Amino acid sequence: MKIVFKIALGIIAAVGGFLDIGDLVFNTQAGALYGYDLLWAVLLGTLGIAVYAEMSGRVAAVSNRPVFDVIRMRMGFGMGLVALIASTVVNVLTVAAELGGLAIILQLLFDAEFSMFVVAAAFALVAIVALLPFGGIERLFGYGGLLMLVFVATAIHQGPDWGQVAHGFVPNLHDSKLYLYFVVGVFAAALMPYEVHFYSSGGVEEGWDESSLKENRLNAIVGYGLGGILAAALVVASGFLFHPLGIEPNDLGTVALPAQDAYGETGLLLALGGMLFCVGGAAVDSSFAASYNLAQFLGWEWGRYRGPEKAPRFTFSWLLFLSLAVLIVLSGINPVEITEYSVIFAVVALPLTYLPILMIAGDRSFMGEHANGPISAALGWLYLAVIAVLAIAAIPLLLATNGGGG
């Protein structure tokens, strides 16, 4: 009974912790510009993150090795260093985007100076990480993120043409560079590398072993799967309200408008609250991911569970990355723009993270009976092929569409 309860808690945390500022921005813009046509990209991305999170969690549970340990082991120092630099740049940009997003949401709730909220948000994150145990941090943001269910309720309340919504899950391509840019953006926002960095390191933090494999599978498949419903709800709610009006959501605050339109002030507050927890959770995850990667690559002691005394370099690097992110946001760059760049650059770095996971998870000499079966292997290679194509297309599309500006 205790294990069922633990699994249920893990799933709930995964659902609430699935979304970040990249999903909020890209999915809302995708709905506004193309109605329900990009729902298939949400589905594709959700399946992809479930497949690779399960794999990385399985490797962590069986070998006690998180992702960057595996990358260093499989790719060697040189290529590993390239992966580390690329991942760190993307992760720090992501932390900056999430932190900026937190400040915008706080501003929408309390209307004070943006820069003050950036600093306040960073201090609040430090306090939360200092005061709560690892599981507590995950649950705080995961359960808080469940407020995002208001978008599912909104989509249902709006009463869209469900036939058209269902049709959106069938892959379709438009003859437009901007559409392709959003395919890449929506897909990549679901598969941000920090998610697997954090997921596998979190497994080690929580002491996973082979007995945790069922928990890992359910968290990854059911948790991320249900999280995908939240992501799809953003597209539907935005597609229903914004698309017919020709609205181009360029601001994070616009994401909450469908919930306000459906449920008034209560809907608005639930939406802003859900966004706050999702973005806050992602800020913690991505900043931890940057420090996990560095520490694992350089062989330092790492982990929140060890505490600052036993893992001082890990703790210092975490504070350093968070401070860097604060400086980026305070430089005046729009957090939504940082988000778009971090998601698109992440696509380029994706193969460097996912290829080693796929190779090690399929290695029977390393994983024994827990190596990838035929379905996991087929899905893994299929997704790697998709990721490779998108990695090649991402930067040209970014340039051709003027960063999604059309």
Place this chain on the structure above:
Amino acid sequence: MRRRGPGLATITAAVAAAIALALAGCGDLSREELNRGVESLSAIAAQGGLIANGVARDATKSTYTRVMAKTLGGEAEHEAEKLADAEPVPDVEEERHAAVRIAGELADLFSELQTFPGDEHHGAVVQEHMAEVKEQADAVVARLTGEPQ
């Protein structure tokens, strides 16, 4: 319904347009670019309409309205400055003027929302005006593209 006179933002936009015209070189604002700018204004007006609707229904939070109005008003002003600074190709001069005026009106409406974020009556008035401004923007788009609204 009370019609609003030109506000500070409208006057600012008009002055900016006049200065830009005086300093302008050859035409660097194409029909397509102007069209994109006016479409953006139409989108901002639609968004403003939704926000004003929240105020009119007493279904929003004042801080949210104020911050969103400030942001969107800033975007409208930025669009006005951009359009005013550019030298249009000769056959879209009239539409460019209309676009600058629309952007200025939008900035004024958002300024009103910022000042009265909790006033239902103002919300209803602004919502109505946002719809009118959106219609004007859509009409300019129709003229630029030659397509009916």
